[in-house]
Amino acid sequence: MIDETLRRVLDDAGQAIGPVPEIPADDLRRMYRHMLVLRTMDQRMLSLQRQGRIGFYGLTTGQEASVTGSVYPLLPGDWLFPALRETGAAMWRGTSIRDIVCQLIGNSGDVLIGRQMPMHFSDRKVNVVAWSSVIGTQLVHAMGAAWAAKLTGTDDVMVGYIGDGGTSSSDFHAAMNFAAVQRVPLVVFCQNNQWAISVPLSAQTASSSIAIKADAYGMPGIRVDGNDLLAVIVAMREAVDRARTGGGRRSWNR
Numbered sequence: 653m654i655d656e657t658l659r660r661v662l663d664d665a666g667q668a669i670g671p672v673p674e675i676p677a678d679d680l681r682r683m684y685r686h687m688l689v690l691r692t693m694d695q696r697m698l699s700l701q702r703q704g705r706i707g708f709y710g711l712t713t714g715q716e717a718s719v720t721g722s723v724y725p726l727l728p729g730d731w732l733f734p735a736l737r738e739t740g741a742a743m744w745r746g747t748s749i750r751d752i753v754c755q756l757i758g759n760s761g762d763v764l765i766g767r768q769m770p771m772h773f774s775d776r777k778v779n780v781v782a783w784s785s786v787i788g789t790q791l792v793h794a795m796g797a798a799w800a801a802k803l804t805g806t807d808d809v810m811v812g813y814i815g816d817g818g819t820s821s822s823d824f825h826a827a828m829n830f831a832a833v834q835r836v837p838l839v840v841f842c843q844n845n846q847w848a849i850s851v852p853l854s855a856q857t858a859s860s861s862i863a864i865k866a867d868a869y870g871m872p873g874i875r876v877d878g879n880d881l882l883a884v885i886v887a888m889r890e891a892v893d894r895a896r897t898g899g900g901r902r903s904w905n906r
Contacts, residue, residue, distance in 0.1 A: 660877045661880055662881075673889070679724070687717065691713060708769065712737050718843050718878040719737070722738075723741040723744045725889040728779075729806070730808055730809045732810075733783070733811065737815075741780065787823075790814070791828075793812075795810070799836045809895045809896050811839045815842065815844070815848060816844040816846065818842075818848075819857065829869055837895040874890075
């Protein structure tokens with residue numbers, strides 16, 4: 653069975669309560685600065701959205717550690733298939749704030765030249781694919797890309813992001829089932845902020861957690877404190893290494 657214990661490295665006061673991963677001090681400072689940038693950008697973009705100067709914006713506020721920690725362990729060749737609140741993952745990999753803002757405003761600096769809705773950002777330079785407003789579809793795209801990576805023999809890993817509400821979608825089921833059966837190099841990263849737009853978690857799933865849903869597909873699943881940057885990094889390192897080496901499906905020989 654899936655271990656539903658919440659993984660943590662830091663307690664609420666920021667003190668270590670578990671093994672601390674080895675991370676260079678410069679990287680820790682860079683991640684801290686990145687989370688501050690995300691919070692500051694959220695405040696500014698929300699203000700512009702409320703003024704009617706941009707049409708749509710998805711806040712990362714409260715989820716900065718999840719976004720930053722999930723992308724830190726990845727290699728440059730790995731691909732990201734974000735949902736609404738993972739624009740910061742592209743920024744960590746090199747997408748500029750200017751590129752993000754131009755796309756949100758829809759001006760002449762939009763690298764997507766007006767072919768996507770605001771906030772539906774993609775950046776080929778850093779291997780980030782645009783998400784869709786249709787809930788969960790990016791997970792199927794991530795699974796397909798992971799299958800292609802397996803067929804072509806590359807060691808690239810695909811990361812598909814999804815929210816708690818998306819785990820109740822048919823595309824989530826299709827992607828999870830196919831990925832596990834074919835052992836493709838896919839990591840599914842779910843951010844559970846307790847709300848699927850206007851629907852609370854309790855009204856859209858009877859599962860005891862999101863992580864336990866992996867058990868039905870024969871996949872490893874873990875719960876992590878999304879506000880614990882170090883715990884997210886540790887869990888993501890494990891998941892990425894397992895995906896890269898073909899270990900995504902759990903053995904049923906118990």
